[in-house]
Amino acid sequence: MPQPQLLIFDCDGVLIDSEVIAAKVQCELMREEGIDLDAADLAQRFAGLTWPAIVERLKEETGHRFSQAFMQRVDDEIDRRLGTEAEEIAGAHEMLDRLEMTRCICSNSSAARLELELDHVGLWDRFRPYVFSAIDIGKAKPEPDIFLHALKVFDVRAENAIVLEDSVHGVAGARAAGCRVVGFTGASHSYPGHADALTEAGAETVISRLADYPAVVEVLGDWQDG
Template identity: 30%
Template sequence: MSKYKCIIFDCDGVLVDSEPISIQILVNMANSYGASIDLAYGMKHFKGSFMYECIEKISKLTKEALPDTFENDYRKQSFEAFKKDMKPIEGIKNVLNELTIPFCVASSGPENKIKLNLELSGLLPYFENKIYSCYTLQKWKPDPAVFLWAAKDMGFSPNECLIIEDSLSGVKGAKLGGFDVFGFTAHDYNNELKAVATKTFGNMAELLKLI
């Protein structure tokens, strides 16, 4: 029997394979302002960052302030791209079907983005009324606020919950909140998670055994 009573999943890169799509849009938009970067750069520097951090990083690359419409333009373009190419992370449906304890999602993205990506990947029915967004709190990872909110609302304390994350900021936030956190390393391009996470794994097929 698992020692955990609740699983809190990150969304992008853990439930849905959205990050190559969304980061490519960011890269394209950054390059339109003269950044001259590629997807590999974007995955290394933007993955796991919330939007305001990404905008700040791009502004430093372009040496000019980005327009106030940048985030709205990004959301519009990325949502259109998601509708064409969104897929669930390989093996995650089997994990969700096999879990016998409660679970939810806590993400840095806005709630409408979380819902759209879960719907497009066929995962939304698993997470109805169990979606927690950093935008609601206006506090972003590595601040643990979204995890603490999710745990409390689900009816559990941090030591009863396990968080599944794929970004360094998410893993750090989980640890700061007093949670165990397993790092999903399929796209851990900087090899950052092993030194910080409680455990790491590279394939969703491994997760049920680790729990």
Template identity: 35%
Template sequence: MRHELIIFDNDGVLVDSEPLSNRILAGYLTELGHPTSYEDSLRDYMGGAVHRVHDLILERTGRRLPEDFDDVFHERVFTAFRRELEPVAGVPEMLEKLAAEGVPYCVASSGSHERIRVGHWKTGLDRWFGEDTVFSAQDVGRGKPAPDLFLHAAERMGVTPERCVVVEDSPLGVQAALAAGMDVYGFTAMTPADRLDGANGYFDDMEQLLGLLA
């Protein structure tokens, strides 16, 4: 394997959370007087940290979201996660193989540490990720598409950016990986390849990932 570290996005790559969280986000924004469809939410916010929602709403409407927006949104998401969340198909088997082969990997997510923990606990992925291999946009000043989060993860894992490969399913994540000087593979199960422009390769089934990484 030519890469020394695999950096996974979390939402939509490891856990099947994008449909749940974007449905909830679209509903909550609409409830607050900012009409947003599920498709709008995927287009504008998928892969980004929650501050992106605040920034875009303020830019577009001149109105700020309520101070408790993050708390209410996260509680709704966590409730849905605890009830419905599943791992992305093929992920447990893929992680099992990587662990057995001793391949270094970590997760770098726009979500909060709590969101990552809740999702991994519900899906059973916590067995493959210790605290020292989980990185959140909370850890850096700027989330994706800035490269900060991926560079932070690489530094903490002791690997130079050019020896890392990122696995992403959002345009913002692909942009962040490229800005960090890393290779990136686009997961197209939810996002068409043409929206992940610049990726080094594409796949739509986790069984295909190990072949790309080899």
């Protein structure tokens, strides 16, 4: 049976409760563009995607073209709020205290944003230098590039890595890389049917509390994925 050797964490929505903050900023500023969207719906539909990917989908839905200046303004405001308002997901530090295995972060957020928000909640030093941004690596999730990069860095086979993800896109990318995946539904943007959606995307099991993750990692060491 594959024994876990590497734990890969998504950041936004897994370690930091940031998806709702980003969605609120996006909706607030899009109203100035004449587009009225609900932040909870936006977070549910687009959690895990990059801002350019979200914009592309919204352009297809609405026909509206967003300027580069607008996109940069949204990014800047999200960074500002994450640096002052973001909070860790409950139990993040305690969970990490119980996990001795090698770990890293694989995220679609930029390297600068990851350092900003992780430092704000005191998690940066618990992962650096192994905080990987898909923007620097290759294609963003749901493509597997960032997970494959992490496997290469640590010289670990995919079946020996466990990924903790809150988004369908993240689960799909991790599974495409061959990793085992645990879904997470404990952030503020979680929604009815969230756990089912993660399971359908390929998560072996789903948890809603980070306190449960160390036990799940132990169980997965003896549980062969079918």
